[in-house]
Each structure stands twice: as C-alpha cells, then as structure tokens.
Amino acid sequence: MRYLLLILVWLMLFSEVTAQEQTAIDSVTKAKRVKLVASIFGGTYGASFISLNKAWYANYPRSRFQFYNDGKEWLQMDKVGHVYSSYNLARISHKGWAWTGMPEKKAVVLSALTSLSYLTIIETMDGFSKNWGWSWYDVSANTAGVLLWSAQQLKWKEQKFRLKYSAHYTNYADPMLQARANNYFGKSLPERFLKDYNAQTIWLSANIKSIWPEVKVPKWLNIAAGYGIDNAFGGYENKWTVNNQAASYTYARPDLQRSRQYYLSIDVDFERIKTNKKWVRGVLTFLNFVKLPAPAISLSNGKLSGSWLYF
Numbered sequence: 367m368r369y370l371l372l373i374l375v376w377l378m379l380f381s382e383v384t385a386q387e388q389t390a391i392d393s394v395t396k397a398k399r400v401k402l403v404a405s406i407f408g409g410t411y412g413a414s415f416i417s418l419n420k421a422w423y424a425n426y427p428r429s430r431f432q433f434y435n436d437g438k439e440w441l442q443m444d445k446v447g448h449v450y451s452s453y454n455l456a457r458i459s460h461k462g463w464a465w466t467g468m469p470e471k472k473a474v475v476l477s478a479l480t481s482l483s484y485l486t487i488i489e490t491m492d493g494f495s496k497n498w499g500w501s502w503y504d505v506s507a508n509t510a511g512v513l514l515w516s517a518q519q520l521k522w523k524e525q526k527f528r529l530k531y532s533a534h535y536t537n538y539a540d541p542m543l544q545a546r547a548n549n550y551f552g553k554s555l556p557e558r559f560l561k562d563y564n565a566q567t568i569w570l571s572a573n574i575k576s577i578w579p580e581v582k583v584p585k586w587l588n589i590a591a592g593y594g595i596d597n598a599f600g601g602y603e604n605k606w607t608v609n610n611q612a613a614s615y616t617y618a619r620p621d622l623q624r625s626r627q628y629y630l631s632i633d634v635d636f637e638r639i640k641t642n643k644k645w646v647r648g649v650l651t652f653l654n655f656v657k658l659p660a661p662a663i664s665l666s667n668g669k670l671s672g673s674w675l676y677f
Contacts (some may be wrong), residue, residue: 391467407462411484419491427496434492434499439601441626443563445507446593448485450568452511453529454655456481460519461651471520478516482508505536526576528635530569530590530657531557532677534606542617546599546606567594567676569657570608571633590657592629596666598623623667631676 391399458475464470485508493500511529518525535558538544541608551562558565571590575582600606606621636650662676 374473376587397465400468403462403466406512407480418488423491423495428494429496431493432499434501435503436501436601437503440598441565441595441624443566443593443595443598445503446543447566448504448507449511449514450529450531451486452481452508453515455484456512456515456626457525470523474516474519478512481512494624524576526573528571528588528654530571530633531564531566531655532569532592532657532659533566534677540617543599546617549608550599550606563598564596567592567629567657569629569631569633571635571657573638586635587633588633590629590631590633592631592657592662594627594629596625596627598624625667626632627664627666629662629664629676631657631660633660634658
C-alpha cells in the first residue's frame with residue numbers, strides 16, 4: 367500500500383508537462399531535475415527490491431542461475447500481466463523524465479529503459495530462485511508492454527490504446543477451492559487482487575475520438591476488450607500438494623474446466639478529462655491504472671453472457 371501512495375504522490379508532483387513548459391526550463395534547472403528524478407527512481411526501486419526480497423524470495427530456497435519455461439502456465443494470464451506492468455511502469459516513468467524538461471524522444475527512451483531494467487532485475491532474482499527461473503516468456507511480455515507504450519508515444523505523442531486492470535474478490539463456495547485460494551492466493555484483498563488470476567482482467571482500452579475523430583462522442587470515452595481466466599488453481603492443471611507437519615496431501619480437481627474469458631465493455635480515459643488543477647491531473651493519471659466498472663459482455667467456452675456492472 368505504501369508504494370501505491372508513493373506512486374500517487376509521484377503522479378501529483380510530475381503530472382503532464384506541456385511542450386511550452388519544457389522549452390521554458392533552463393539548462394541548470396533541467397540538470398537539477400534530472401538528478402532529482404534519477405535519485406527518486408533509484409531510491410524507490412532499491413527500496414522495493416529490498417522489500418520484495420524480504421517478503422517473497424527470502425521464503426524460498428536459492429539456486430544457481432537457471433532458466434524456466436513457463437509459457438503455458440496459468441493460460442498465459444500471468445504473461446498478460448507482465449505486459450500490463452511494463453506498459454504502465456514506462457508510462458509512469460515518463461512523467462518524471464518529461465518533468466525534467468529533456469527532449470521528448472530522450473524522455474521516451476529513458477522511460478522504456480527504466481521499465482525494462484527494473485523488471486529485468488526482478489527476472490534475474492527469479493533466475494536464482496530454486497522454485498522458478500529466468501523466463502524468456504516473461505522478458506518477451508515485458509518488452510511487448512514497453513513497445514506498446516513507447517511506439518504510441520513516439521508516433522502520436524499520446525496513448526490511443528491503454529492497458530488497464532480490474533479485479534474482484536472471490537469467495538469460493540467449494541471449501542476445497544476456498545482453502546486452496548486462501549493458501550496460495552492469500553486471504554486479504556490486496557493479496558487476492560495481485561495473485562488470484564481467476565479474479566483478474568487485463569483490458570486493452572481504446573480511445574474512440576482519437577482513432578475516429580469524426581465520431582461525435584466525448585473525448586474521454588473508450589471501448590475496452592478484456593482477457594481473463596477461470597477455474598485455474600494450478601499452473602498447468604488443477605492439481606496441488608499441501609504439506610503439513612503430519613503428512614503431505616495431494617488434491618486434484620479434473621472436474622473443473624479451465625477456461626479463457628473474453629470481455630467487451632466501455633471505459634473512460636481519465637487523463638483526457640480537462641482540469642487546470644495539477645493535483646487533480648495526478649489523481650486522474652493514477653486512475654488510469656484501472657478500468658472503470660461498467661456493463662460488460664463476456665465470452666467463455668463458446669457462451670455469451672452479460673453483466674450490468676463488471677470490475
């Protein structure tokens with residue numbers, strides 16, 4: 367939660383910088399701002415690595431550097447999550463680098479490198495973990511997210527297509543599945559939002575007005591296509607082992623059909639809502655991490671269904 371608050375403060379301080387504001391910044395101020403932004407990034411990333419190591423990697427055995435083929439795990443939901451993370455990390459990094467007053471192309475390149483380097487270090491930590499390893503699929507997904515952001519920024523100087531996230535807390539009616547979810551995904555709301563792939567949806571949200579200028583719709587209105595999965599309680603199959611002091615128990619649920627889910631909904635590009643207040647722009651930028659709860663149509667196992675309010 368503290369990192370979410372830090373991101374919100376970051377966005378409020380370094381929200382959108384216009385081209386006129388960039389050219390008005392003198393060279394001395396630019397140099398000072400570059401040092402400040404680099405220091406903030408370095409300090410924040412260093413602290414997050416230390417916290418991640420203590421909270422996650424320290425609980426699992428280490429090994430020599432190894433590779434891991436996880437391309438088919440979790441119906442690729444985790445790979446879509448990597449694309450989302452790298453895209454939005456580049457987006458947020460750009461707020462800081464652009465604030466320094468440096469040329470736009472340089473800010474875009476530094477933002478892309480900031481995102482990729484951060485996630486590559488995490489991937490390297492995976493490589494030295496006995497339970498995982500360096501995944502070229504993860505690296506490819508990270509690269510795809512950065513390219514999606516940087517290509518749009520370089521070509522259009524705006525994001526016509528955004529990656530967004532939604533999730534909901536699921537209480538499983540089946541006691542076995544609820545126990546599995548509590549043990550593997552976690553019990554708290556933040557843990558479930560981050561770990562329970564069955565409850566997550568990643569959205570490609572497209573701004574209608576920027577793609578079709580002649581269409582008479584609000585400038586902030588988007589249409590979004592989402593991807594999620596259901597009934598996945600293991601990486602490759604619904605089979606898992608629980609160890610305790612007395613014995614080990616293996617559970618299998620082949621009766622549950624693992625499935626992909628596709629969604630279509632409407633959305634809002636919060637950063638296209640006009641405001642002169644810098645702190646409001648920061649909040650709106652932060653809100654663009656997530657998709658607006660809205661009616662949605664879903665397709666799963668060849669069946670269409672709808673929801674009046676989906677998140």
